[in-house]
C-alpha cells in the first residue's frame with residue numbers, strides 16, 4: 001500500500017496548488033479526482049485575477065501575497081508547458097453610473113491603494129483611451145493582474161508536480177475513508193451540529209482556522225487514514241485535505257460547514273478582429289481574451305443559486321451576450337461564434353475561504369469556499385495550509 005504524508009481530494013486549482021506546496025515542503029504527496037484535473041469550476045476556459053473587487057473596489061485580503069505567489073506558480077508551471085497559458089493584464093473597470101464612480105473614487109483612500117496599483121481615470125480620458133468601452137462616468141485601471149487559460153495551467157501544474165514526485169489517482173472512485181491509529185478523532189464518518197465549528201466567535205482571522213489549528217494532538221504521528229478505492233486498491237495518508245469544490249457535498253464530515261453552491265455560466269466567443277490583449281474588463285460581468293489568441297474571448301458570468309442542470313442555458317447565453325455588448329459595444333459587430341460553459345463555485349456567507357483542520361477528525365483538513373477568487377487565492381493559501389501542517393508535524 002502506498003503511504004503518503006499528504007493526500008489531496010480534488011484536482012481543481014485548490015488541489016493542484018496544495019500539491020505544489022506540499023511537494024515543495026518535501027512531503028510525499030498524492031492527489032485524487034473522480035474525473036480529470038480542472039473538471040470543476042477551475043476548468044473555466046479563461047479566468048482573470050482582480051484584486052479590487054465588488055462595487056467599492058475593495059482590496060482582496062492579502063492581495064499582494066496572493067498575486068506574488070500566483071505569479072511564481074504560473075512561471076514555474078509555464079516552464080513545463082509549451083503553449084503560453086498566461087499573460088499580465090491590467091483590469092479596466094468602467095463606472096456605469098455616477099454612484100459607482102463616487103464609490104470607486106472613495107475606495108482610493110479607503111483601501112489606501114497606491115497609484116502603482118490602482119488609478120482613477122476621469123470620463124473624458126477614459127473614453128479617449130478606451131473608445132470601445134460602453135458609456136460610462138470614468139473608470140479604474142487596476143494594474144498587475146493576470147489572464148489565465150485555466151485548463152492549460154492546471155495541466156501544466158500537474159505535469160510539473162509529477163516531475164517532483166506527485167502520485168495521481170484520476171478517474172477513480174473512493175469506496176471508503178477510514179481513520180485508524182491513536183489520533184483523537186472517531187473512526188467512522190462523524191456528524192456535527194451546523195455552526196459548531198464555523199461559528200466560533202473567537203476566530204477573528206479572515207482565513208478562519210488556518211493560522212490557529214484547533215487540534216494539536218500528541219498522538220498525531222501515530223494516527224493515519226486509509227482510503228479505499230472501488231477497484232480494491234488503497235492508500236494510507238497522515239493528512240487528508242478535502243479540496244473537492246462542489247464535490248464537498250459527498251463528504252459528510254464537512255456537512256456542518258455552511259457551504260453554498262452557485263452555478264456560473266460563461267460565453268466563449270470567437271471574434272473576427274482581436275481584442276486589445278493587454279486588458280481584461282470587469283463591470284457588470286467580465287471579458288477577457290485568450291493569452292495566446294486575442295480573437296478568442298470569454299464573457300462571464302452568471303450567478304445562480306438554484307439550477308436544474310449543470311449545462312449552459314439559453315437564458316444564461318442571452319444574459320452574457322448582453323453583458324458583452326454593454327461592456328464592449330465597440331466589438332459588437334465582431335462576434336463570429338459563441339459557445340457556453342458552466343461550473344459551480346463554492347462559497348460561505350462571508351465570502352471568505354474556509355481552510356483548516358476538522359475539529360474531531362485529526363489530520364483531516366478542508367480547503368474550499370474560494371468563490372470567484374480561486375485562481376488568485378489558492379497558491380498563497382495552499383502554502384499557508386501546508387506550513388501549518390508541517391508545523392504541527394514537528
Ligand SMILES: Cc1cc2nc3c(=O)[nH]c(=O)nc-3n(C[C@H](O)[C@H](O)[C@H](O)COP(=O)(O)OP(=O)(O)OC[C@H]3O[C@@H](n4cnc5c(N)ncnc54)[C@H](O)[C@@H]3O)c2cc1C
Pocket residue numbers: 009010011012013014015032033034035036037038039040041042043044046047048049243244245246247248250263264265266300301302342343344345346367368369370371372373374375376377
Ligand atoms: C463561471 C465561472 C467563472 C469564474 N471566473 C473566475 C475568475 O475569473 N477568476 C478566478 O480566480 N476564479 C474564477 N472562477 C472561480 C474559481 O476558479 C473557483 O474559486 C475555483 O475554481 C475553485 O477551485 P476548487 O479547486 O476549490 O474547486 P473546483 O475547481 O470545482 O475543483 C474541484 C475538483 O474536485 C473534483 N471532485 C468532485 N467531486 C469530488 C469528490 N467527491 N472527491 C474528490 N474530488 C472531487 C472535481 O472533479 C474537481 O476537479 C470562476 C468560476 C466559475 C464557475
